[in-house]
Amino acid sequence: MQKYNHKIEKKWQKQWEKDGLYKTPDTAAKKENYYTLVEFPYPSGNLHIGHWYAFAVPDIFARYKRMQGHNVLFPIGFDAFGLPAENAAIKNKVDPKKWTYENISRMTEQLKSIGASFDWSRQVITSDPEYYKWTQWLFLQLYKKGLAYRGKAVVNWDPIDKTVLANEQVLPDGTAERSGAVVEKKELEQWFLKITDYAERLLKDLGELSWLEEIKQSQRAWIGKSEGALIKFQISSLKFQIEVFTTRPDTLFGATYLVLAPEHKIISDLRLQISNWNEVERYIKHALAKKDIDRIAEKGEKTGVELKGIKAINPANNEEIPIWVADYVLGGYGTGAIMAVPAHDERDFAFAKKNKLPVRTVVAQKPVTHVVAFLESKQRPGTFLFQQRDKGMPTNPGGIGLFGGAIEVGETIFLQSLARELEEELELKLGEQKIVSTCAFEANESDRHIWAAHIRDIDESSLRLHEGKAIVPLTLEEAIVHPRMNPRVKDAINAYLLGTRLFIGEGTMINSGKFDGMESEEAKEKITAFVKGKKETTYKLRDWLISRQRYWGCPIPIVYDPNGKAYPIPEEHLPWTLPTDVDFTPTGEPPLASSKELKKRTEKIFGKGWRSEYDTMDTFIDSSWYFLRYTDPKNDKEPASKKLLKQWMPVKRYSGGAEHTTMHLLYSRFFHKALFDLGIVTEKEPYLSRMNRGIILGTDGRKMSKRWGNVIDPDTQVKMVGADSVRLYLAFIGPYNTVGHYPWDTGGIAGTRRFLERVWKLQEKIAKTENDTLNPELETLTHQTIKKVGEDIENFKFNTAVSALMIFANALEKEPVILKTQYELLLCLLAPFAPHVTEELWKGLLHTSSIHTETWPPYDEKKMEKATMTIVVQVDGKVRDEFTISKETTEEEIKKKAQVLDKVLRWVEGKDIQKILYVQGKLVSIVTKRKHE
């Protein structure tokens, strides 16, 4: 037998390509179509190990689905437009197109070495005119539907390079990456897509998707729906009104001041009435000059200035309240003005505290009152017990500790009197026991364990221990200065003592006139109506700015007449090609403006004085529909035919990086929904399920980077151990369905190589004669393995699938002889992971067809089970022994048997058995009566 040599991989890759093994037909007889997608790569130049992780591991899933009898679409392409090509063009004076397509051809070669089952004939490259023609066409459909519009937007402007910068090109200190200039803001007229029109549907339809909850959560947060009310505040003695948006109209009676964003237009209108105008103007100037960076740096420091000389009137109680301007209120959200309710909003609270503004509580928390009494122990004088009352605290079975009974108190009850009540009650119940001290505090329900938690390791002089519990007599005043007291309890006590505090939740209305006693949820609507406010829903989501002042992107198919009016370019002129005669030297104009060809072309078609749009599209548009094109990549009549879309869409499983959780996924969902409304696609949602993968780190546990010199080059690895070993290693490194960070381990990859060598050697053990006897234990394991490997692949838990294969192979190794069918089964299960070596071995067994056309072996649930079961015996929760017994044994017999085991007898001796629990087929738990104390 020859030794395993991974040089066979090239041979099989060529053979598969020759046979068209992975060509995906639009339909296949008796096979259901199944579409699984991986985010397509940007052609950065070199395939790195992250690409392998992204493509080779989902390939296992695609191959598995194929063996299960599906007609699997597992396509690949390139997201080829983008900034790096343009940067290379500026830096090295190369043509972005040349740079991009050379990278594509190099990466294609490298991608083929993965041994992935891509159908290359369906490849999609977004910078091909055949592709971007349809990107433009789709844009025009959205435009005609009124979903694209022109508006003003601010960009990062580099005054030295005279160019627009991406956020990525702006360093954290606010200077430009390349030129070092201080980045400025510049307002430009740009194109937007109305994603906000779809906010509600994007939110609602998440419910139907089987995505991980955390991914859905991120999308929800990004959409950021909030329901509230618009309420108008009159400015006293003037005709002006300030409208605010609030999600808590129920707290209106607690609004003790208004805050305007520095951008708010009304401020300059009120200039003459503001007595400290100079100060205000200075503040606004300073605030508006602030960059995002400064705002982040000023974490928690909330600055602001009062507008002196004017007051607003709270429409709920007609109180005059001050008006402030502060940059913690944003101009671009809501109405740019808020009513500040410091008692019920964290930011308002912090601001009010700093500026000594009044705080008025209008929503009362349903308090849980803790009342603690300290008693001297009867049995052991000198030690203390504490009695505590609060909600839901059960009676302590261990004696005198805690006793239960919920006390719900309204905000008017005096805690001290409650404490006295408890004292009296305790005296009745406990007779002679002396109460040493009592204290009470309010806290919310979740604080109820703090008391017990915080007192464990206090200075011994201040406590005594009793039955493992420590007791600290504290008055409220002592409690708030106690070093070990939980800060939240401290706050609660503090707030109680001061009579003011912050409370964010829902509760009962107080200090709110006729609304007192109402639930805050109900009061939201009632108070809004009372002050004639308007119910309003807002979203954080903003419209999608798609204009880019760059060259290497899809041209926006728009022309302007001599008056600057915009017109869509008629379909027959698509693709509206990217000109090649452009100057990349920054001039302050977008690169396309420098093209003579584009100018000529535009004027020839539309007339003198007409000009083309010079901006190109955000590449997120290219990637918002590429998956549709895979279904029908050669179509020159439409983006993709509805027939083929119907056959393939929606994508059943989409895997990609966590960095695309919000933007890409949300944008493409929006795009797809808009196309659905236009009747271009057939499904409401593009992706049924989504998995985010983790990241491969360097051997030192840091992110791979040239800077650290810890970059693992996949080509070198493949040369050393072969693609199969690399694939298997990446599958084995950790679960693929969570965002983990996995350091590369050179020993680990040697391990997977070793495993494949052992599988290779196993062929020597195949029985030469037709001898059908099989170790029965091996049969059980066989069926377990088939089940386990299949289910794990289905759930993207490739690591445990590999582990199961190793266990199976280890078991085969222990046998002196194995059946050919056994070995073939192992090869089939391993085939999706290591396609080359399994094919070599399969063909070595004289099969004529490829192993990759085999069907996934079935398993028999009955054959998975053993005839016996192992029962673990616990005594008081600790495992003491185990025994193996026939499956037929009754519960009665098992319990009996468990009690007479030697080791069990040893632990039960001298104790009374209180009860015996039996968990079917697993364990017996014997609970003894605890010694009475």
Add this chain to the structure above:
RNA sequence: GCCGCGGUGGCGGAAUGGCAGACGCGUUGGACUCAAAAUCCAAUGAUGGCGACAUCGUGAGAGUUCGAGUCUCUCCCGCGGCACCA
């Protein structure tokens, strides 16, 4: 500051509330060898014990439970995201 995720041996990780550490790496010992590599066999959470065995052990502290890595609460630490979103 807010939101999300996580914390298990020397390392990557495994574990429907039921024997914590599967599988792999590493390490140690042994076999083979003149020797080394490769390969094979064995051991490998910590502590105590010659040993059978015992105790402790999943970031910390509490709670629920016959039983908690897993469920609840508080705290600490790490990672990721962010638009101070009213």
